[in-house]
Amino acid sequence: MRLLLLGLLLLPAVALGQTVSPLIELALEFGGDDVVELTYEDGDTQTLTAGQGGTIAGGILLRPSATSPLSARATAGVKALFNASSNANTRIVRFPVEVVGSFRVAPDVEIGAGAVAHVGTKLSGGGFVQDVSFDPAFGATVEAGYSLFSLSYTWMEYTAKTGDTVDASSVGLALRYAF
Numbered sequence: 001m002r003l004l005l006l007g008l009l010l011l012p013a014v015a016l017g018q019t020v021s022p023l024i025e026l027a028l029e030f031g032g033d034d035v036v037e038l039t040y041e042d043g044d045t046q047t048l049t050a051g052q053g054g055t056i057a058g059g060i061l062l063r064p065s066a067t068s069p070l071s072a073r074a075t076a077g078v079k080a081l082f083n084a085s086s087n088a089n090t091r092i093v094r095f096p097v098e099v100v101g102s103f104r105v106a107p108d109v110e111i112g113a114g115a116v117a118h119v120g121t122k123l124s125g126g127g128f129v130q131d132v133s134f135d136p137a138f139g140a141t142v143e144a145g146y147s148l149f150s151l152s153y154t155w156m157e158y159t160a161k162t163g164d165t166v167d168a169s170s171v172g173l174a175l176r177y178a179f
Helices: 002-015
Strands: 019-030 034-039 045-049 053-063 070-082 091-106 109-124 137-146 149-155 157-159 165-167 170-178
Touching: 019 070, 019 149, 053 091, 053 170, 070 109, 091 137, 109 149, 137 157, 137 170
Parallel strands: none
Antiparallel strands: 019 053, 019 170, 034 045, 053 070, 070 091, 091 109, 109 137, 137 149, 149 170, 157 165
């Protein structure tokens, strides 16, 4: 049913000569404020930061025509960061949604900018630290890409239900493939 609805929504774009492609994205992002520092029995520590995590997302890529230098991408996915211990399940999970417009400046080189939202953001303490839920967050992103890879910077701030805020800005490296 969902595929049928998606097809009906995309039919006008295809009829106008636009190209619509499904895409998948894998990304690693780093940065943001420290959210929690975990200390292990051997004295080692691990810090979980607000902008850090791995993302898997899917979406669509729309071009006005196959040769157009302009494109727009919409994706939704999950971004997560887990602690490194075997006896704890401390993690930060959020669900990013992005809409990014891009311009192809050379055959394999694109630059872009757009809007990002993170919803359902939660620090789960695994019994070692207190769970914290965050309000939906909205930010902006810029990126430069070559072939299947892109570097990005995202500006974002998370606000906890308690009113405390943390910088969730990040630098990322993504692998993106449009079918």
